[in-house]
Amino acid sequence: MNTPFTRFAEWLAAAEATEPNDPNAVALATATPQGRPSVRIVLLKGWDEQGFVVYTNLTGRKSLELKANPFVQLNFHWKTQRRQIRIEGPVEQVSDHEADAYFATRPRLSQAGAWASLQSRPLPDRATFETRLEEVLQRFPDEIPRPPHWSGWRIIPESIEFWQDRDGRLHDRELFTLGTDGWTSGLLYP
Structure with missing residues (x-):
């Protein structure tokens, strides 16, 4: 039987071949402790059979919601493929080693932005952020280390x-569902 990961790899590869922008873009739905939903588009930066990984500021709204209510849903939608994939499950923070390795691949300006941004907090004006960004670039003239407040979240799939x-x-x-004996699948009415 095909695993959900085999199918995911096939569908993502098809999207990468046809989608003009960000075929790894995915809607991430979280909820507050009070159950209020919150959804935003993020970029999938890694995946394997252990889960699907996104990176972010650990002090921003999405991370605070993930810490308070660690269950999420991802929704990929590829209009040109006429396909979507929904993934549900709990989250866990990635290891420092994994976050460091990914952070090192980011462009320098993105690395600096991770230090300069007070993600999700009010910003008085764009100039304030640009000043903070310039201060980071001056502080780290060579290699920019990963900030301690920046890491990744792994969504551990329970259903796909x-x-x-x-x-x-x-x-x-x-629908593929993870049970004690592994993955099972079945069809759903449209």
């Missing part, structure tokens, strides 16, 4: 649904 658009809204839907 593959949705393929069909004429007349008669879509194909297959």
Whole structure:
């Protein structure tokens, strides 16, 4: 039987071949401790059978929500492919080693931005942020280390649904669910 990861790899590769911008863009839905939903687009930066990884500021709104309520949903939507994938499960913070390795691959300006941004907090004007960014670039004239307040989150999948658009809204839907004996799958009505 195909695993959900085999299918995910196939669908992501198809999206990478056809999507003009950010085929790794995914909606990340979190919730506050009070259950209020919050969704935003992030970029998937790694994945394997252990989970799907995104990176962010640990003091920003999304991380605070993840710490308070560590269950999320991801939703990839590739319009040109007429496909979407929904992934649900808990999150865990990635190791420092994994975060350091990814941070080292980021462009210098993105690295500096991770230090300069007080993510999700009010910003009086753009000049304030640009001043902070310039201060970081001067502080680190060579290599920019990963800030201690910046890391990644791994979404550990418990269910993965593959949705393929069909004429007349008669879509194909297959749901993979992780149980004690591994992954099982079944079809869902459109």
